[in-house]
Each structure stands twice: as structure tokens, then as C-alpha cells.
Amino acid sequence: MSLSRIVTYSAAYTLVPTYECFNRCTYCNFRADPGRSAWLTLAEVERKLEYLLSQGICEILVLSGEVHPDSSRRDAWFQRIYDICQLALSGGFLPHTNAGPLRFQEMQQLKQVNASMGLMLEQLTPNLLETVHLHAPSKVPELRLQQLEWAGKLKIPFTTGLLLGIGERKDDRIETLEAIAQIHRQWGHIQEVILQPYSPGDRQSFTASAFNSHHLPDLIAKARDILPQTITIQIPPNLIPDASVLLDCLEAGARDLGGIGPKDEVNPDYPHPHLQRLREILEPAGWQLMLRLPVYPQYYDWLSPQLREAVAAWECKLLHF
Numbered sequence: 282m283s284l285s286r287i288v289t290y291s292a293a294y295t296l297v298p299t300y301e302c303f304n305r306c307t308y309c310n311f312r313a314d315p316g317r318s319a320w321l322t323l324a325e326v327e328r329k330l331e332y333l334l335s336q337g338i339c340e341i342l343v344l345s346g347e348v349h350p351d352s353s354r355r356d357a358w359f360q361r362i363y364d365i366c367q368l369a370l371s372g373g374f375l376p377h378t379n380a381g382p383l384r385f386q387e388m389q390q391l392k393q394v395n396a397s398m399g400l401m402l403e404q405l406t407p408n409l410l411e412t413v414h415l416h417a418p419s420k421v422p423e424l425r426l427q428q429l430e431w432a433g434k435l436k437i438p439f440t441t442g443l444l445l446g447i448g449e450r451k452d453d454r455i456e457t458l459e460a461i462a463q464i465h466r467q468w469g470h471i472q473e474v475i476l477q478p479y480s481p482g483d484r485q486s487f488t489a490s491a492f493n494s495h496h497l498p499d500l501i502a503k504a505r506d507i508l509p510q511t512i513t514i515q516i517p518p519n520l521i522p523d524a525s526v527l528l529d530c531l532e533a534g535a536r537d538l539g540g541i542g543p544k545d546e547v548n549p550d551y552p553h554p555h556l557q558r559l560r561e562i563l564e565p566a567g568w569q570l571m572l573r574l575p576v577y578p579q580y581y582d583w584l585s586p587q588l589r590e591a592v593a594a595w596e597c598k599l600l601h602f
């Protein structure tokens with residue numbers, strides 16, 4: 282089997298500090314109203330982590346609803362996220378946080394306890410501020426671009442991506458991809474770009490039907506042209522129902538399947554396929570599924586000493602898998 286036919290995934294478990302969010306993206310099935318979602322306690326996290334230790338989980342994806350930057354509860358919210366990451370890291374896990382836009386200082390602090398971080402650009406076109414993002418101030422394109430820039434300045438290995446099928450035009454997608462390519466050329470910190478098909482759930486108000494994943498391979502080919510070669514293209518297998526389309530996506534240039542875990546918190550109606558099932562799809566087509574860490578080797582020297590130590594321990598475990 283040729284070495285280049287490798288597809289990676291991350292053994293991830295998602296912790297949600299809170300579902301409460303001051304934004305109301307109309308496609309969201311995750312959010313709760315501010316004050317209406319109890320925050321995850323550190324005691325709950327400790328219990329969970331203990332169990333996950335035995336489950337082969339490496340990445341803790343810390344995915345959160347957002348407390349407004351001007352709210353009196355913002356600092357407590359941020360502290361809880363920091364503490365969750367710290368706990369996970371001291372348990373030997375590798376945290377990856379996506380908690381929406383952060384202050385520069387917040388990002389700087391989270392860098393100390395995250396192997397990598399993430400924020401989706403969604404789409405850069407301002408037209409969406411009049412539709413799906415009408416009541417989502419943290420989806421202002423300039424704000425998200427600035428986050429990518431700050432992450433670069435801070436040398437944080439970063440995951441970003443596009444949400445597809447939320448009312449953008451085809452050329453809007455190209456524009457968003459080009460912006461990511463440009464920012465990466467400046468800072469060199471984008472490790473992956475997720476091409477995420479919008480998939481309807483039963484809690485949203487947006488009425489559009491799912492992004493038709495048959496259009497993904499073509500977009501992946503275009504993205505592969507636009508993005509620098511060192512950026513990996515990630516696609517979520519649970520949102521691509523047709524196995525032959527999944528294989529077409531790989532032929533077109535996608536090379537990562539993201540975090541595979543027991544629950545997709547953002548799309549709870551679309552459980553991840555089991556690894557065994559994925560291998561049954563991939564192997565006959567000559568693809569080998571391999572575990573990766575939430576940070577890529579070219580960024581190891583950007584990490585804090587504590588993180589480097591945890592990464593080294595995982596590298597060691599991977600060799601024995």
C-alpha cells in the first residue's frame with residue numbers, strides 16, 4: 282500500500298463548559314438562552330476524565346456557548362474554560378478549545394493549556410449578517426479574521442473552516458478560502474481547514490435543507506488548489522451520509538476526518554460512524570485510517586513545556602498502537 286494513502290482522525294471527546302450563548306445563529310442546535318444552561322463543574326469534569334482515561338481518548342475538545350465580552354459573568358466563564366483545560370492537561374489529555382471569539386489576553390492564557398485551538402470562519406460574506414447571523418454579533422467576519430490573526434501572532438496551532446450551505450454563494454466560499462490561505466502565508470499557523478456541511482437538526486429555526494454533500498468533492502478540489510499544501514483539509518464523516526461520496530472527497534484531496542467520539546455535540550442527530558465501519562469503507566479503496574494528535578509535529582516547538590511533555594507521552598503511546 283502506498284504511503285500517501287493515509288487518512289487521519291483524532292480520538293476526541295467533547296466537553297461543553299456551557300450551552301448558553303448570547304448569539305442566535307439560526308442554524309444552531311446547540312445553544313441555550315443565557316442563564317438557562319448550568320455550567321459544567323470541575324467535579325463533573327474530573328469524574329468524566331477518569332472514565333475517559335480507559336477509553337483511549339486523547340483530545341478533549343472544549344466547545345462552548347458564549348458569554349458576552351461585556352457581561353459581568355465573562356471572567357468566570359473564561360476561568361471555567363481555562364480550569365477545564367488545565368484539568369484535562371494534568372490528566373494527560375490534549376485540550377483543543379473552540380469557545381468563539383476571545384480577547385487577545387484570553388487567547389494568550391489558553392495557549393498555555395491547549396495543544397491547538399479552533400474557530401470557524403463560517404463564511405466571510407457580510408450578506409449573512411442580514412440572514413442566519415442577524416442576531417449573532419460574534420459572527421462578524423472582521424472579528425473572526427482578527428482571531429485568526431491573533432492566533433498567528435501568538436503562535437497557536439489553529440483549526441478553522443467554512444460552514445457550507447447557510448446561504449452563501451459559490452464565489453463566497455472561494456473568497457473565504459483565499460482569506461485563510463493569505464493569513465496562513467503571513468503566520469504559518471493554520472494546521473487544518475474544516476469543510477463542514479450544514480446539517481439540519483430539530484432545534485434550529487433556519488429552514489434550509491442540508492448542504493448536498495455530492496457538491497463537496499468539487500469544493501475540496503478547489504480548496505486544495507487555493508490552500509497551501511501544509512494545511513490539511515478535514516471533513517466530518519458523520520455529515521456525509523454516502524460512503525461513495527466520502528471516498529470521492531478523499532480522492533479530491535481531503536485527508537482528515539476530525540474528532541471521532543461518542544457524540545457530536547453540534548450535530549447530535551448525526552452520530553459518528555464507528556472506526557471499524559470507517560475502515561470497512563476506506564480500506565477496500567486503499568486508504569489507511571491513522572490516529573493523529575490535535576497538534577501537528579511541525580508545531581511542537583510552539584508549545585509550553587507542560588504541553589510538550591504531554592505530547593511526547595502520546596507520541597510514545599502511538600508507537601505502541
Ligand SMILES: O=c1nc2n(C[C@H](O)[C@H](O)[C@H](O)CO)c3cc(O)ccc3cc-2c(=O)[nH]1
Nearest residue numbers: 295379399400440517539540542544545547
Ligand atoms: O478540531 C476541531 N474540530 C472541530 N470539529 C470537529 C470535531 O473534531 C468532531 O467532528 C466532533 O465534533 C467531535 O465530537 C467540529 C465539528 C462540528 O460538527 C462542529 C464544529 C467543530 C469545530 C471544531 C474545531 O473548532 N476544532
Ligand SMILES: C[C@H]1O[C@@H](n2cnc3c(N)ncnc32)[C@H](O)[C@@H]1O
Nearest residue numbers: 308309310401444477478479480547
Ligand atoms: C462549532 C461550529 O459548528 C458549526 N455548526 C453550527 N451549527 C451547525 C449545523 N446545524 N450543521 C453543521 N455545522 C454546524 C459552525 O461552523 C460552528 O462554528
Ligand code: SF4
Nearest residue numbers: 302304305306309312
Ligand atoms: S453556533 Fe456557536 S455562536 Fe452560534 S448560536 Fe450556536 S453556540 Fe452560539
